[in-house]
Amino acid sequence: MTSTSVQSPARSFAQPSSSATHDVTNQAPPLAPYDASADTALLEGLRREGAGWAEADVRRIGLLAGGAEAQEWGELANRHEPVLRTHDRYGHRIDEVDFHPSWHELMRVAVAEGLAGAPWADDRPGAHVARTAGGLVWGHSEAGHGCPTSMTYAAVPALRREPDLAKVYEPLLTSREYDPGLREPTSKRGLLAGMGMTEKQGGSDVRTNTTAATPTAEPGVYTLRGHKWFTSAPMCDVFLVLAQAPGGLSCFLVPRVLPDGTRNTFRVQRLKDKLGNRSNASSEPEFDGTVAWLVGPEGQGVKTIIEMVNCTRLDCVMSSATLMRKTLVEAGHHVRHRGAFGALLMDQPLMRNVLADLALESEAATTLTLRLAGAADRAVRGDAGEQAFRRIATAVGKYWVTKRGPAFTAEALECLGGNGYVEDSGMPRHYREAPLLSIWEGSGNVNALDVLRALTRDPATADALFAELALAEGADARLDSAVTRLRTLLGEATPAGARRLVEQMALTLQASLLVRHAPPAVADAFCATRLSGDWGHAFGTLPGGADVDGILERSLGL
Structure with missing residues (x-):
């Protein structure tokens, strides 16, 4: 049996060059900072629709939205997604959602710039146009946090169907102060609102909802029992919810914390694992003896x-x-x-x-x-x-x-x-x-x-x-x-x-x-x-x- 050996090739190899092999050429530099409001059509529309008085604010928001810091907030808020904590360390049910600090920075600016409920407290013609224009530019920072600001904005006119409730909550929903954390609503400097409409058996067909609303001895106060399928921003302070009352499908106000400071029953079963909109928590809450206040007449929820x-x-x-x-x-x-x-x-x-x-x-x-x-x-x-x-x-x-x-x-x-x-x-x-x-x-x-x-x-x-x-x-x-x-x-x-x-x-x-x-x-x-x-x-x-x-x-x- 003969042995063989592997001979090295009779050639020499060039020594590595001292120059880099990955010089970066022909690549675009970072876009930020840029002016998100540098949009001729937007600025013309702002003036045309009666809110030219807000142009300086819109331009300022645009520079902030296109800045490196706000762009980084948007990236981090989506990279570090919200986390559900159903219980505290001692076993108490808390149903809270933790967010990255960047989310709170985005929310702080959005609320302070009037992109939540503020236009309802502004008597100037064009106030709602100014808010929309602000959203068109601030949205360049990140999209997900627009959900709670949108729902807060939208909750005010519905809540006005019940003047006594609006008197309590509207000043806080229209506030420009972002005050996160679950506490008794009237003790806070500002509130956020969400809504719970759809259920798993019906989706958009809300008339098939099965969540039941039972009247209590106190006029206008009910208890809810049921499960909602897609309720975004569960960290909000109050929610407008559809449920079946004796008189038919009705609308209710559900606070996360009751007037006496105790937690209302709002069990977050899970957060949705969504295709996008990852920075924004969307949830499935369960109601069981959940206290709610009727908004509008029974049977007129829609x-x-x-x-x-x-x-x-x-x-x-x-x-x-x-x-x-x-x-x-x-x-x-x-x-x-x-x-x-x-x-x-x-x-x-x-x-x-x-x-x-x-x-x-x-x-x-x-x-x-x-x-x-x-x-x-x-x-x-x-x-x-x-x-x-x-x-x-x-x-x-x-x-x-x-x-x-x-x-x-x-x-x-x-x-x-x-x-x-x-x-x-x-x-x-x-x-x-x-x-x-x-x-x-x-x-x-x-x-x-x-x-x-x-x-x-x-x-x-x-x-x-x-x-x-x-x-x-x-x-x-x-x-x-x-x-x-x-x-x-x-x-x-x-x-x-x-x-x-x-x-x-x-x-x-x-x-x-x-x-x-x-x-x-x-x-x-x-x-x-x-x-x-x-x-x-x-x-x-x-x-x-x-x-x-x-x-x-x-x-x-x-």
């Missing part, structure tokens, strides 16, 4: 709480428009600094087409959001026409703008290529957030059918919508044709065709707003693509005649 839903639906539109703008800004920043095939991405015609198409969608969403906020502001001041417009247009906007969000954020992410698919770019977080907004406060089908319900039950809503569209009559032949088509669709409306109808309503309404208020470059391209069909099935298919340069200069300064 009618009582619908005002809250109208407000939170507007905030879904706002949040989706915010995500669009945030991811567009991220994409625009990237293409300014990234080169490929011998040129910066921002100078390459096809990339410019993609970005311009995204910019059109973003401006349409922002403009509609602020118009809806203006309607809400004027509606609460008694304008009947704006009340009717708000009723239908908010549901239309909720359906369409939130539907556009996921496709938009995916395209913006793709502008960054592989860099955008990496978690620490932040784009995956935005992408996971986007579908939420079309689901919460009624999925697409729920909102589309709600539009049909409004048209059937209140013909004034259709009159208000067409009155709005008539303000742009004659300015663009494509828009005039779209209005005519919409009238035809309205006459043929069926539940099966509700999505088709509502989509046309949304596009026609957005086009009318842009024709009236945006430069020709924006309005013409929107009408050509969204109304006349000179458009493909993906972003970046604007026709050759579109003023891409004009659109990008207005939106991103490119």
